[in-house]
Amino acid sequence: MSESESVTGAGPSGTGPRTPDELLAHLDGLGLGYALHRHPPLFTVEDSKALRGELSGGHCKNLFLRDRKGRMWLVVALEDRQIDLKQLGAALGGARLSFGSPDRLMKYLGVIPGAVSPYALFNDVDRELTVVLDKEMLTFDPLNYHPLSNDMTIAVSPDSLLAFLRNLGYEPDILDFATVA
Template sequence: MTDTLETQPLDRAPATPEDLFAFLDAHGIRTTTVSHPPLFTVEDSKALRGELPGGHCKNLFLKDKKNRLWLVVALEDTAVDLKTLDRRIGSARLSFGRPELLWETLGVRPGAVTPFSVLNDREHLVTVVLERAMTAHELLNYHPLINDRTTAIRSADLLRFLRATGHEPEIVDLGPPSGS
């Protein structure tokens, strides 16, 4: 992969939430979605989500020094230390991917990053890393490509979705939640 990746636009319009739901339906994956005001941070989500059951997660779009792209998905309270994460996932030194690269690769904006966005990664440029503790939850909650809704999906169905998009996730222990 070269630095030119960062300037290549999507060759098509990114998937919409309706495209995502059609893909999920076509693969027999049932979800539940609720609408809410746009949420941009974990703190926003905690304040406004109400009583949505299941694990609530954060999603980190990262780029390593070798230009590999990573989507790390963890429970919202897990402390993810970028200084040590590279050793846990087998990457070079990591930093956050630029918003333009996020849009060009996953077709979402900051605040709407989600494992569902790999639907737009048809080139399979992004390696998906899931926190092992997160996958132990029966239900998981993510934005469906935009941040004014939250979609609940069974953990096993998230894995089915990722594999159906050609993304075999790496499941990694990321450590105890912050405050533990």
């Protein structure tokens, strides 16, 4: 990020990131059900596996990626899915992918590393990211994600996740990661 780029965070008119309470109120307003679970902060898939207990359903990892041209993606896949960035880039049209910086993550999604999820797209008010979902992930019900904070998890149906994304104006690319090995 250049020095001239602001890092004020995402949100309406650069007002800063929206909060988990605002996100949950948005989901309630849309009639999209969820089960909320509070827990100690989780920063990695390994943390999640160790501390989630009996939380059922699909557990996912979320990759905030960019290419050299500044295009950005949020890739959401099952937590144990092996992802080769070179092969994924080829599947996404030849992009040379790398991980976005924590500053860029805060600027566009309003979250810290460890709190990334498709629900962070609530803060991408200019719709600058492309969303890629793991096809197999969508066979799990419920799916578990952090709602803008890594000390909470919401369990949602795949239909609820897709309805949330579409309400925000995203039509996610659904990729069969089994073919991008």
